[in-house]
Amino acid sequence: MNPRLFEIEHSEISKWFSQLQFDICTELEKHESNVEFSTDKWQRTEGGGGVSKVLSNGNTFEKAAVLFSEIYGDTPDFLKQNNQHSILKNIDEKSEFYATGLSIVLHPNNPWVPIIHMNTRFFAANNTAWFGGGIDLTPIYVVDSEAKQFHTHLKTCCDTFNNQYYNDFKLWADDYFYIQHRNETRGVGGIFFDRLAPANSDEAEHFFNFVKEVGKTFLKAYLPIVVENKNKDFNTQQKEFQLIRRSRYAEFNLVYDKGTQFGLQSAGRIESILASLPPMAAWQYNYMPAKNSLEEITLNKLKKNIQWI
Amino acid sequence: MNPRLFEIEHSEISKWFSQLQFDICTELEKHESNVEFSTDKWQRTEGGGGVSKVLSNGNTFEKAAVLFSEIYGDTPDFLKQNNQHSILKNIDEKSEFYATGLSIVLHPNNPWVPIIHMNTRFFAANNTAWFGGGIDLTPIYVVDSEAKQFHTHLKTCCDTFNNQYYNDFKLWADDYFYIQHRNETRGVGGIFFDRLAPANSDEAEHFFNFVKEVGKTFLKAYLPIVVENKNKDFNTQQKEFQLIRRSRYAEFNLVYDKGTQFGLQSAGRIESILASLPPMAAWQYNYMPAKNSLEEITLNKLKKNIQWI
Numbered sequence: 001m002n003p004r005l006f007e008i009e010h011s012e013i014s015k016w017f018s019q020l021q022f023d024i025c026t027e028l029e030k031h032e033s034n035v036e037f038s039t040d041k042w043q044r045t046e047g048g049g050g051v052s053k054v055l056s057n058g059n060t061f062e063k064a065a066v067l068f069s070e071i072y073g074d075t076p077d078f079l080k081q082n083n084q085h086s087i088l089k090n091i092d093e094k095s096e097f098y099a100t101g102l103s104i105v106l107h108p109n110n111p112w113v114p115i116i117h118m119n120t121r122f123f124a125a126n127n128t129a130w131f132g133g134g135i136d137l138t139p140i141y142v143v144d145s146e147a148k149q150f151h152t153h154l155k156t157c158c159d160t161f162n163n164q165y166y167n168d169f170k171l172w173a174d175d176y177f178y179i180q181h182r183n184e185t186r187g188v189g190g191i192f193f194d195r196l197a198p199a200n201s202d203e204a205e206h207f208f209n210f211v212k213e214v215g216k217t218f219l220k221a222y223l224p225i226v227v228e229n230k231n232k233d234f235n236t237q238q239k240e241f242q243l244i245r246r247s248r249y250a251e252f253n254l255v256y257d258k259g260t261q262f263g264l265q266s267a268g269r270i271e272s273i274l275a276s277l278p279p280m281a282a283w284q285y286n287y288m289p290a291k292n293s294l295e296e297i298t299l300n301k302l303k304k305n306i307q308w309i
Numbered sequence: 310m311n312p313r314l315f316e317i318e319h320s321e322i323s324k325w326f327s328q329l330q331f332d333i334c335t336e337l338e339k340h341e342s343n344v345e346f347s348t349d350k351w352q353r354t355e356g357g358g359g360v361s362k363v364l365s366n367g368n369t370f371e372k373a374a375v376l377f378s379e380i381y382g383d384t385p386d387f388l389k390q391n392n393q394h395s396i397l398k399n400i401d402e403k404s405e406f407y408a409t410g411l412s413i414v415l416h417p418n419n420p421w422v423p424i425i426h427m428n429t430r431f432f433a434a435n436n437t438a439w440f441g442g443g444i445d446l447t448p449i450y451v452v453d454s455e456a457k458q459f460h461t462h463l464k465t466c467c468d469t470f471n472n473q474y475y476n477d478f479k480l481w482a483d484d485y486f487y488i489q490h491r492n493e494t495r496g497v498g499g500i501f502f503d504r505l506a507p508a509n510s511d512e513a514e515h516f517f518n519f520v521k522e523v524g525k526t527f528l529k530a531y532l533p534i535v536v537e538n539k540n541k542d543f544n545t546q547q548k549e550f551q552l553i554r555r556s557r558y559a560e561f562n563l564v565y566d567k568g569t570q571f572g573l574q575s576a577g578r579i580e581s582i583l584a585s586l587p588p589m590a591a592w593q594y595n596y597m598p599a600k601n602s603l604e605e606i607t608l609n610k611l612k613k614n615i616q617w618i
Binding site: 054056063065181243247250251254255264270273275278280281282283284285286 | 589
């Protein structure tokens with residue numbers, strides 16, 4: 001396989017993701033006084049590997065997973081099967097693939113601080129190659145002004161590149177981060193995009209720059225909400241609600257998330273693939289929020305197609 | 310659809326499961342002083358419904374779900390699709406189905422008491438009909454003598470019907486209750502069987518009687534272990550290990566369990582389908598038990614093909 005995307009070396013993309021991992025962890029550690037990220041390097045038998053940075057039991061984050069990977073080699077069969085889960089249709093012959101990405105999930109201690117997820121990725125195989133990524137916010141309690149502020153950052157990021165991106169990728173996020181069996185969204189959404197496949201050198205630059213900007217937007221969009229809320233008082237009921245909301249996060253990741261499924265099937269490192277799962281979660285049978293409570297208000301806002309801006 | 314399996318009315322099977330639900334809940338409540346089962350009846354828009362009995366925050370059980378259902382109507386598309394998940398191959402025409410079952414998952418408080426699961430089910434569609442079921446034990450800490458005692462009860466149940474059943478269905482359980490991405494079994498296994506499709510009236514009686522006996526064996530095999538351990542002292546580390554083991558239980562149910570997948574796709578009641586999930590679970594990044602600890606000993610015993618008897 002040609003290790004280039006037009007003028008861009010695959011390794012350049014992967015190095016950028018890896019540097020972003022370092023930068024983000026450095027920033028996040030400034031919000032912790034008692035712990036720092038551990039670093040686990042792993043190798044994939046069939047080719048490539050990754051660097052997992054995880055922090056547990058911090059003042060701010062109960063669990064923070066910032067995971068970089070770069071894997072390659074013979075294209076695994078599950079990518080070639082001609083079904084709804086495959087990403088390469090009708091490919092029987094021998095082929096090679098290359099995939100690199102950065103995935104972040106942060107589970108804060110304080111229920112007033114939302115869970116956040118970010119991913120940037122690049123995939124290449126058989127003369128096809130594309131970028132993907134996204135950022136989405138899962139507040140335990142939805143606060144409209146915060147959702148608006150968060151989405152405004154994403155829109156600013158998108159608008160620099162294409163006036164359609166925010167609308168399109170916001171809709172895509174609503175569809176993607178959706179827990180079908182609960183008939184609810186995972187949170188207040190954000191942006192999601194996949195298979196941005198450049199047709200020429202200029203487009204390759206454009207998409208790569210866009211993905212970089214998404215990566216740089218992550219902390220800008222999220223940290224203000226963390227700083228604002230991380231020391232807010234909370235009670236037992238609010239902590240309990242956090243555990244319930246986290247169990248739905250776990251449901252999404254285990255049942256629907258394509259990144260998790262890709263990981264489980266691609267023989268990556270299991271502790272890295274599942275590092276996104278919450279440190280603690282509760283499944284309460286038939287949970288019903290009190291009428292007009294903040295909990296009920298939040299659950300009523302877990303809908304597609306809300307215009308936060 | 311003919312609502313009979315040879316001489317047996319479908320409703321007779323369903324009534325038996327429903328009575329078993331009542332009997333088991335009555336017995337389990339004797340082990341609780343502070344709470345009893347709540348009863349939720351639900352209806353499925355497309356046909357049928359169920360009765361969910363769930364108990365929370367008991368002295369003995371932190372969460373106990375005993376779920377009966379009887380659903381029928383037009384065969385849903387997901388059962389007809391010709392892929393690995395379908396249970397009816399190559400069926401395009403209009404068809405009706407009937408499914409009834411009893412599913413039990415008990416999550417005890419005390420980490421010395423194992424999690425237990427039991428299921429008995431009957432499915433019919435398009436001139437095909439079969440029984441299925443199983444019982445499997447998930448100790449937080451594997452105790453060989455308890456696993457042996459438990460398996461001996463299952464073998465006794467099986468041997469009355471066929472000398473091959475225990476061996477065959479024990480192997481099947483090892484394969485079925487397997488968390489592939491962890492390369493570990495869910496617990497010490499038990500028995501699992503599916504598609505016991507009778508070819509004549511005698512076989513129909515035989516299989517129905519076997520499934521009844523499995524249902525009756527459940528408490529006989531499990532309650533002695535509960536009584537023996539429910540008041541044992543435990544420390545924080547043991548409780549933590551329980552939460553970790555429970556998160557793997559959640560992984561199995563959400564990623565692999567066919568009953569859960571059937572439920573999610575058949576538009577049943579979501580709170581019933583997911584009632585098997587643990588009341589509280591923890592995902593600790595890169596958990597490693599101490600050398601030669603009880604935790605390590607247990608993890609080393611989560612393997613297929615251990616002969617407990």
